[in-house]
Amino acid sequence: MRGGGLWQLGQSITRRLAQADKKAVGRRYFASEADQKKTVLYDFHVANGGKMVPFAGWSMPIQYKDSIMESTVNCRQNGSLFDVSHMCGLSLKGKDCVPFLEKLVIADVAALAPGTGTLTVFTNEKGGAIDDSVITKVTDDHIYIVVNAGCRDKDLAHIEAHMKSFKAKGGDVSWNIHDERSLLALQGPLAAPVLQHLTKEDLSKVYFGEFRITDINGALCFITRTGYTGEDGFEISVPSENAVDLAKAILEKSEGKVRLTGLGARDSLRLEAGLCLYGNDMEQHTTPVEAGLNWAIGKRRKAEGGFLGAEVILKQLADGPKVRLVGFTSTGPPPRSHSEIQDEKGTTIGEITSGGFSPCLKKNIAMGYVKSGSHKTGTKAKILVRGKAYDGVVTKKPFVPTKYYKPS
Amino acid sequence: MHFLNSLAVVKDFKYADSHEWVKVDGKTATVGITDHAQDHLGDVVYVELPEVGAAVNQGSGFGAVESVKATSDIYSPVSGDVVEVNKELNNSPGLVNSSPYEKGWIMKVEIKDDSELKNLKNSDEYAKFCEEEDAKH
Numbered sequence: 001m002r003g004g005g006l007w008q009l010g011q012s013i014t015r016r017l018a019q020a021d022k023k024a025v026g027r028r029y030f031a032s033e034a035d036q037k038k039t040v041l042y043d044f045h046v047a048n049g050g051k052m053v054p055f056a057g058w059s060m061p062i063q064y065k066d067s068i069m070e071s072t073v074n075c076r077q078n079g080s081l082f083d084v085s086h087m088c089g090l091s092l093k094g095k096d097c098v099p100f101l102e103k104l105v106i107a108d109v110a111a112l113a114p115g116t117g118t119l120t121v122f123t124n125e126k127g128g129a130i131d132d133s134v135i136t137k138v139t140d141d142h143i144y145i146v147v148n149a150g151c152r153d154k155d156l157a158h159i160e161a162h163m164k165s166f167k168a169k170g171g172d173v174s175w176n177i178h179d180e181r182s183l184l185a186l187q188g189p190l191a192a193p194v195l196q197h198l199t200k201e202d203l204s205k206v207y208f209g210e211f212r213i214t215d216i217n218g219a220l221c222f223i224t225r226t227g228y229t230g231e232d233g234f235e236i237s238v239p240s241e242n243a244v245d246l247a248k249a250i251l252e253k254s255e256g257k258v259r260l261t262g263l264g265a266r267d268s269l270r271l272e273a274g275l276c277l278y279g280n281d282m283e284q285h286t287t288p289v290e291a292g293l294n295w296a297i298g299k300r301r302k303a304e305g306g307f308l309g310a311e312v313i314l315k316q317l318a319d320g321p322k323v324r325l326v327g328f329t330s331t332g333p334p335p336r337s338h339s340e341i342q343d344e345k346g347t348t349i350g351e352i353t354s355g356g357f358s359p360c361l362k363k364n365i366a367m368g369y370v371k372s373g374s375h376k377t378g379t380k381a382k383i384l385v386r387g388k389a390y391d392g393v394v395t396k397k398p399f400v401p402t403k404y405y406k407p408s
Numbered sequence: 409m410h411f412l413n414s415l416a417v418v419k420d421f422k423y424a425d426s427h428e429w430v431k432v433d434g435k436t437a438t439v440g441i442t443d444h445a446q447d448h449l450g451d452v453v454y455v456e457l458p459e460v461g462a463a464v465n466q467g468s469g470f471g472a473v474e475s476v477k478a479t480s481d482i483y484s485p486v487s488g489d490v491v492e493v494n495k496e497l498n499n500s501p502g503l504v505n506s507s508p509y510e511k512g513w514i515m516k517v518e519i520k521d522d523s524e525l526k527n528l529k530n531s532d533e534y535a536k537f538c539e540e541e542d543a544k545h
Contacts, residue, residue, distance in 0.1 A: 068477060
């Protein structure tokens with residue numbers, strides 16, 4: 001038994017690589033394990049049965065004692081606690097931080113009410129995605145940003161370069177990278193009730209996308225009602241010295257119902273919720289329009305542009321993009337990244353970018369790019385897995401209904 | 409069955425380094441993946457079965473096992489012709505996890521050359537092999 005591909009490499013600590021050439025890859029991999037960064041919860045993960053794997057330069061838990069399937073189902077039935085400290089949190093400050101950021105992202109940052117945030121995309125000159133990110137306007141002169149771990153160096157270099165030229169022209173903006181903080185994600189139906197035990201903040205008034213700076217379990221935390229699972233929940237930025245205590249308190253208050261959950265289940269959950277994974281479903285050469293994120297382009301931004309790659313993006317909004325990211329369900333083995341998509345006649349129409357077996361739906365789900373015209377829900381297709389074609393159909397996302405906490 | 413580090417091996421079966429087992433009964437060999445393999449794979453969601461009548465060769469891929477996150481190729485521990493496949497796995501791929509040596513069997517092969525069996529490990533050798541592999545991680 002052996003496998004190939006990124007996830008399998010990440011799982012090699014729990015999987016056997018039987019062939020000699022694969023063993024060589026395995027050995028090189030293990031020699032570099034010492035170079036992996038550790039979050040402050042590393043020992044806590046190991047003590048709780050975490051299976052650690054390298055991920056974007058960090059040693060992270062892919063799962064704990066329960067299986068990825070059990071973890072995923074438990075998140076939606078009860079709740080999950082994720083250590084996402086590998087992601088990079090930063091604050092932009094200064095009276096011009098809003099116009100500064102608007103040059104780099106597609107969001108209407110000016111229109112965000114203080115204490116609210118949104119998913120956005122950092123674009124390049126060709127309109128392609130540098131990264132996706134959750135940005136929050138704390139106040140008019142403070143924006144809190146979270147970017148992907150795998151894009152940290154790239155994103156920070158990009159922001160820094162633009163900051164330099166902005167300041168040279170007299171703009172007032174500075175930044176603070178929150179390496180002194182750790183990030184936890186608490187997701188699922190028990191997230192709010194459990195977190196409420198640990199804070200005086202009235203969480204019933206904190207809606208999806210909203211932000212607060214508040215005391216949680218005796219530490220000053222930033223909380224955003226958001227996540228990467230489709231469930232109600234929070235991302236909690238906590239001073240690193242308080243992170244382990246906060247994690248313990250959350251698990252204790254839930255009486256074991258909220259479980260530590262790893263990256264394996266996190267990926268299943270986000271796929272079920274129809275959310276993009278940067279590096280798979282979105283890359284340097286995919287635009288937000290192609291990725292189905294038209295809604296994230298602010299209305300005023302669509303009219304005015306003023307962000308990197310705006311000409312390309314506005315043209316796609318006018319003419320329609322040539323390819324689109326859509327969801328699929330299929331029979332047979334789960335489609336994986338790079339599986340070819342064909343129409344019923346066998347002509348190639350696209351490629352899968354993410355796929356797997358949905359633990360909650362008990363069927364295959366996937367996302368992929370298809371040429372426009374073949375993207376409508378219900379379009380029948382064929383998906384090639386290991387040379388054989390299996391039936392697929394374009395399916396609306398999210399695959400599992402979302403439970404975002406919104407005002408009624 | 410006996411247990412080593414809580415994972416089972418069956419005494420009279422033969423084992424490949426790639427974690428498949430074979431039970432030989434005269435000229436017929438039943439093949440599956442071991443408890444060690446299913447434990448590391450996690451929940452099996454799909455098994456790609458070979459075609460009945462197909463030829464398989466010792467050490468060559470004959471199918472695949474899919475878990476939630478990963479695809480694993482499986483290698484035949486024997487050479488011969490596939491005479492039967494476990495169709496139950498189409499409806500219940502989880503049998504590979506719950507019963508890797510019995511209900512989770514994958515294929516039956518009519519062996520051409522039983523001298524090839526000496527290339528495989530016995531249950532003690534395989535258990536030791538797994539222990540050594542696990543110790544490396």
